[in-house]
Amino acid sequence: MQDRNARIYAAIAAIPPGRVASYGAIAARAGLPGRARLVGRLLGEVPDGMELPWFRVLRASGHVAMPPGSRGFREQCRRLRAEGVEVVNGRVPLSRFGLDGNLDHALWGWPDA
DNA sequence: CACATGACAGGGG
DNA sequence: ACCCCTGCCATGT
Numbered sequence: 001m002q003d004r005n006a007r008i009y010a011a012i013a014a015i016p017p018g019r020v021a022s023y024g025a026i027a028a029r030a031g032l033p034g035r036a037r038l039v040g041r042l043l044g045e046v047p048d049g050m051e052l053p054w055f056r057v058l059r060a061s062g063h064v065a066m067p068p069g070s071r072g073f074r075e076q077c078r079r080l081r082a083e084g085v086e087v088v089n090g091r092v093p094l095s096r097f098g099l100d101g102n103l104d105h106a107l108w109g110w111p112d113a
Numbered sequence: 114c115a116c117a118t119g120a121c122a123g124g125g126g
Numbered sequence: 127a128c129c130c131c132t133g134c135c136a137t138g139t
Contacts, residue, residue, distance in 0.1 A: 022121085022122085023120075023121050023122085024121065024122060024123095027121090034121095034122085034133085034134065034135095035121090035134070035135070035136095036121040036122060036134085037119070037120090037121050037122090037134060037135060037136080038121090038134090038135065038136070039120085039121080040119070040120040040121055041119070041120080041121095041135085041136065041137080042120090043120050044119085044120055054120085057120075058120095059120085059121065059122085060121075060122055060123085061122095064120085065120035065121080066120055067120095072120080076120095
């Protein structure tokens with residue numbers, strides 16, 4: 001059970017800077033296909049201080065998942081732009097920055113393939 | 114124990 | 127491209 005969370009965190013930590021991934025993609029890479037919601041629930045409970053690139057996780061549509069205008073929303077957009085990711089109206093062009101759905105899988109440098 | 118909720122996703126209209 | 131509905135599943139009432 002706890003091991004499950006660890007794998008999800010690992011999947012998120014593996015997203016290269018300047019790129020983004022969807023909740024579903026993270027769940028899949030963590031060996032939990034179809035459990036995107038689980039990933040979202042976990043991100044909502046990331047203990048302060050835990051170092052994790054949570055801001056690189058978006059909806060499958062490329063949208064930032066938090067309520068537009070909310071504190072977290074702005075924080076996420078800010079951090080993404082800080083590393084060169086383009087955010088337009090709370091949305092990121094997955095065609096260019098997305099890790100899933102493209103030919104960029106080679107960039108996921110983790111232990112499987 | 115039944116029911117509502119949620120940082121989700123995919124398919125259809 | 128947007129809205130709605132359905133499938134999912136852990137938590138909280």
